Amino acid sequence: MPWRRARRKVERPVDVSRSIEESLEEAAEGEEEEDLVELAELDGATIAEAATGEPDPDREPSDLAIKLQNALDAPHREPPRRGLESEAPHRGRLPQSAASVRETTRVKAAAPSESAHAAALPETGVDLEVEAARGLRLKNPVLTASGTFGQGVEYAELIDVSRLGAIVNKGTTPAARPGNPQYRIAETPSGILNSIGLENPGATEVARKYAKAWADLGVSVIVNVAGYSVDDYVYVVHELEGTPAVVAYELNISCPNVKGGMLFGCDPGLAAEVTRAVKAETDLPVIVKLTPNAPDVVAVARACEEAGADGLTAINTVLGMRIDTKRRRPILGTGSGGLSGPAIRPIAVHITYQVAQAVAIPIIGAGGVTNTDDALEFLMAGASAVQVGTATFADPLAPIKVIEGLAAYVGGHGLASIRDVIGVALPPTPEPDD
Amino acid sequence: MILETARVLSTSGIGQLGTVLRIAAPEIAVQARAGQFAHVRPGLSFDPLLRRPYSFNRIDRRAGEIELIVKPLGSGGEWIASRREGDGLDLLGPLGSAFVIHRGTRNLLLVAGGTGIAPMRVLAEQEAPRRNVTLLMGGRSVAHLWPSDLLPPSVEYVTTTEDGSFGVRGRVTDAIGPLLGWADQLCACGPWPMLAALGRLRDAADRAASTYPGRATLLDTQIAVEQHMGCAMGVCRACVVVTAHGNARVCREGPVFPLGEVAFDEGEPATVGVIA
């Protein structure tokens, strides 16, 4: 077989008449030695590959056997069977509830509205209502985490977002931000590292662009507020005030303060200052999102409560890093990033458990929730609600499955409501009543 | 887009390109277009966690089938590449933008580097009955080339290999010259350095007189790019590249972009400057 096929008259480079089989065999033989050397160095995947599964152009597959087999079995000798088999194509889907299946069938399957098929939903008639923050009653305790659910409109193509207790939008800053250099994401054991850099269109644009979409989706929105000064937080809240779907603010205090460089969330004084300033700006509930990277997260939690916070989210991502051993430098463009996913769940549950004993305001648990049992861990550790974040990237149905699973749990355990499990794992010392 | 539990119909190793999975995914197949991709879950657990994006390498709407080229890279890639006939596979797709072939195009030039062959094969199959199609494909060695007998017979092809094991020694840009004057439209997919090299050709054409051979074709080139992805749903912004219109998500606005809109920096995608 020639290295090119030309029937039309086009000016072409010189011909070579070796067959592809010949050349391939040569290549396979020639590579054998080289591979053995490489195999010694490359035990498994490179980091860049593991990060996303994108082929690392510099790397050969690590398995010599597969490699040679592939080279020798290449289908220019035995072309694969083409699509004429009589076998009926499999039409099954993921194991999931009937309700989820129906919803995920088609793109933009009729704008999902709460009332339209409320009667058919597994959670209907089950008391899942919680007070996720003081003054914030939600129909169920399942939220989506900031930065993992965009503005809610994107996943609305796959799931009925109006079934969620609420969504938390992407971190919103006063002005638009282009975010961080690549790479922005890397895979880790049972998790991911990210360094997005708060890329967002800015508060004014968020309000202008999504107010109507949120209302149309019938979703409750908690705006995740980020900034580099106290004024930044106040400005963002000011811009979002009066947006009908917005039911609360969540302050992302894992940002460095421009004045001192210290993260707002690492310093009880700074965290309290931001909380007070935002409380003065709005009548909506204000939730402060704790960072596990604080030296004393319980002290920060207490300071926020004293400053008037209506609730706390525990936790934001945990600082982490991966090194690309081939390029001999960190994978992420910024070096370090935030670890999320199941890898951080025990840390998040522990912080929830500690903070729940230190404050009286409600806590929203976040960190590695993938399923109903994970959510129950947080609730039992004292959280009044949970956020599903990174898990959604793997399983877009995860938040909906957790709602259905919690409903089944309440029914299956003869509970009056999901509230009956909140804090049941906490030590029996009575809470201060204030 | 659709979340579909598909079923692997057959698998075959294609040299060093990877394993080609032929998959029954009727709902995705009926919507899929060249350049778009499927985000494939690498197992049933959350470890490894991230889905892997694979560009469609064949779309057969009538049979309800797609094909993907999967390199067994990383534990997730290995898991997906090791699926066998009858295995289920959780696919999210079709995602992203697609190549647009102009109605008036008579001579279509497709340029593929390495696994960038995937969408080019879809275009070759789709466009061969309608117009003259030439595929210029390059790889590191002969084992990194798509087998020519798996291309429609009417498609002409030219091959380049970096080690000279087959066809022209060098890269696709070393062989593209004579084809540029012929083509009315150019679509390309491959590693960033290849796309950046095409970008430099385009820049040269842009500066040159209107008589420069293939100038209009180069100016109008469409490319499909790759970037590390998280959600592939447009929410996480992990996958952005810098374009003439600011940051664009490869999973949404891309992966297909006009060549002239993508910003390169020394053979790699240009990066956002702000660090915070």
Ligand SMILES: Cc1cc2nc3c(=O)[nH]c(=O)nc-3n(C[C@H](O)[C@H](O)[C@H](O)COP(=O)(O)O)c2cc1C
């Ligand atoms: C890609 C990505 C982007 C994130 N962006 C934000 C953000 O803008 N604001 C914020 O408060 N938290 C952000 N987070 C943190 C999550 O909201 C959540 O607190 C954390 O990921 C832990 O939950 P998970 O393990 O379920 O993802 C982000 C997380 C990820 C993975």
Ligand code: FES
């Ligand atoms: S991969 Fe998340 S926005 Fe593109």
